[in-house]
Amino acid sequence: MSNPREQWSSKASFILAAAGSAVGLGNIWKFPYIAGENGGAAFLFIYMICIVMIGLPILNIEILLGRATQKNPVGAFKALSGKPFWTYVGALGVLASFTILSFYSVVGGWSIAYTVEALKGFTFETPQVAGEFFDLKNSNPMWVVGYHTLFFLMVLGIILSGVRAGLEKASKYLMPALFAILAILVVQGLMLSGADRGVSFLFDPDWSKINAQTFLLALGHAFFTLSLGMGAMMTYGSYLSEKDDIVNASYLVAFLDTFIAIMAGVAIFTVVFSSGYDPTAGPGLVFHVLPPLLSQLAGGYFFALLFFVLLSIAAVTSAISILEVSVAYLTDELKYSRKKATLTMGALVYFAAIPCALSFNVLSDFTLFGTGFTFFDMADYLASNVLLPLGGFFLAIFAGYVWKVDEVVRNLLIGESQSTYFGNSILKSKSFVAIFSFLVRYISPISIFLVFLYQFGWI
Numbered sequence: 001m002s003n004p005r006e007q008w009s010s011k012a013s014f015i016l017a018a019a020g021s022a023v024g025l026g027n028i029w030k031f032p033y034i035a036g037e038n039g040g041a042a043f044l045f046i047y048m049i050c051i052v053m054i055g056l057p058i059l060n061i062e063i064l065l066g067r068a069t070q071k072n073p074v075g076a077f078k079a080l081s082g083k084p085f086w087t088y089v090g091a092l093g094v095l096a097s098f099t100i101l102s103f104y105s106v107v108g109g110w111s112i113a114y115t116v117e118a119l120k121g122f123t124f125e126t127p128q129v130a131g132e133f134f135d136l137k138n139s140n141p142m143w144v145v146g147y148h149t150l151f152f153l154m155v156l157g158i159i160l161s162g163v164r165a166g167l168e169k170a171s172k173y174l175m176p177a178l179f180a181i182l183a184i185l186v187v188q189g190l191m192l193s194g195a196d197r198g199v200s201f202l203f204d205p206d207w208s209k210i211n212a213q214t215f216l217l218a219l220g221h222a223f224f225t226l227s228l229g230m231g232a233m234m235t236y237g238s239y240l241s242e243k244d245d246i247v248n249a250s251y252l253v254a255f256l257d258t259f260i261a262i263m264a265g266v267a268i269f270t271v272v273f274s275s276g277y278d279p280t281a282g283p284g285l286v287f288h289v290l291p292p293l294l295s296q297l298a299g300g301y302f303f304a305l306l307f308f309v310l311l312s313i314a315a316v317t318s319a320i321s322i323l324e325v326s327v328a329y330l331t332d333e334l335k336y337s338r339k340k341a342t343l344t345m346g347a348l349v350y351f352a353a354i355p356c357a358l359s360f361n362v363l364s365d366f367t368l369f370g371t372g373f374t375f376f377d378m379a380d381y382l383a384s385n386v387l388l389p390l391g392g393f394f395l396a397i398f399a400g401y402v403w404k405v406d407e408v409v410r411n412l413l414i415g416e417s418q419s420t421y422f423g424n425s426i427l428k429s430k431s432f433v434a435i436f437s438f439l440v441r442y443i444s445p446i447s448i449f450l451v452f453l454y455q456f457g458w459i
């Protein structure tokens, strides 16, 4: 074969890369503001239920489908089922990768822009002034498109270098840096006076804030944050060898992802509460509220800078996994070279993202289908609330009813290493198989289905 498929150099490299994909803007930009708007701890609770009961089994399945077929989502479904329907489900993943990256790279661009601003030093007195600055900057299309371009070039550079020299190496250096920066920010947040109010916001639930909408948001976010439902984890799994264990890797990735979201919540809410600000600032939370608050602390110049470096790293290591899905599709299915695939998909996604970048200026009054959503809002909404859960729904149906749970478990056992419990393999225990089967065949598809019905106003 002219294009031998690359593989990760070790299981640890895979875990770092998969964690790099999972830990992204979803954890640091999105989780804190959705939790902030939806009752803090109460949201966290529902979100964790979704992670454990729906996210984890689907994460296992996605990685497994990739490892078993050594293919991108379209090729994986084609190889296992042979039916055109499932190939379309794989193609849905490629579509989702376009949609997500088109708004993701705008926020990635903002993160880089704010790193540059932090280097110059923030001089805002209040979040209101910072908000005006944010709006002013965004009103200039050249500014938004320019930073979107810069962000995109970084992503392309990494993807062009390949699986080992690009994806693997980037996460090997960037993920430890991300963790170290976040740890510094958490410690400094906890040392502020009034930090306890931020912590209790995140850990003392206000149940009155919970309603059906909370479930919708929590489920959508669980998919988004674990990079599920569009084949990113499948594609990363396809670079694993059969020797590598999947179950432990999935637990570790889901744990790291949740832990880092909580750390980001602590780092952000301690600062917000100790300054007496409102946690419900929405998507602008990290761009409006944090720059003035962070930079006014002792040593604030560095904390503000560190925060935006953190955000940029998180965005880059996730964005590469989003684009890799489409690149793997072209290299596997159409036998493109990596370079040709990256440049083709890169150019397509880059241009698809332009309307999102213009949603804050030239196209700000242009809303879609009477929804009041701009291109940017629509891409974000479609990804988290429609495409990813839909992908997850089909994955659960595929694993539970087409591929069958026994076959899934048989495959999971291949390469299984330390998932033992008092010396017995967890996977071989009857109760594991029964619970796994129940979650995959009933809980996941039914809850996703109910959430859809609710979302479209049918219940």
Ligand code: PHE
Pocket: 021, 022, 023, 024, 025, 026, 027, 100, 223, 224, 225, 226, 227, 228, 230, 232, 318, 319, 321, 322
């Ligand atoms: N998990 C990433 C985040 O939390 C986003 C993402 C979604 C990445 C889907 C890949 C696939 O930011």
